[in-house]
Amino acid sequence: MSNARVVPYFCPYCADEDLRPWAPSEPEETTDPHPANAEPKAVRGAWHCTSCTRVFTVAFQGMVIPNDVTNHPST
Ligand SMILES: [Zn+2]
16 A cells, blocks of 8 residues: 555546646646636646546545444444
C-alpha cells in the first residue's frame, strides 16, 4: 500500500470509462455563461468524463478501521 494515487476507472456520475486528466488552465470549450464566477483554479488531480462532460476530483477523507471485523465476543 503506497500513497501514490491510481487513476479512477469509472465516472462516479455516469459510470463511463473514458476519463481523462483535466487541467484547469487549459482552455477547453470556454463557453462559460458565468465568467464572473470564481473558477476553481487550484484544482489538481481532476478528471474529465468525456461522456457526461463532468469534471470531478477524488478526495481522500481519511482512514477508518472497522470495529466489526475483528473478533470481539463481548457477550
Ligand atoms: Zn461521466
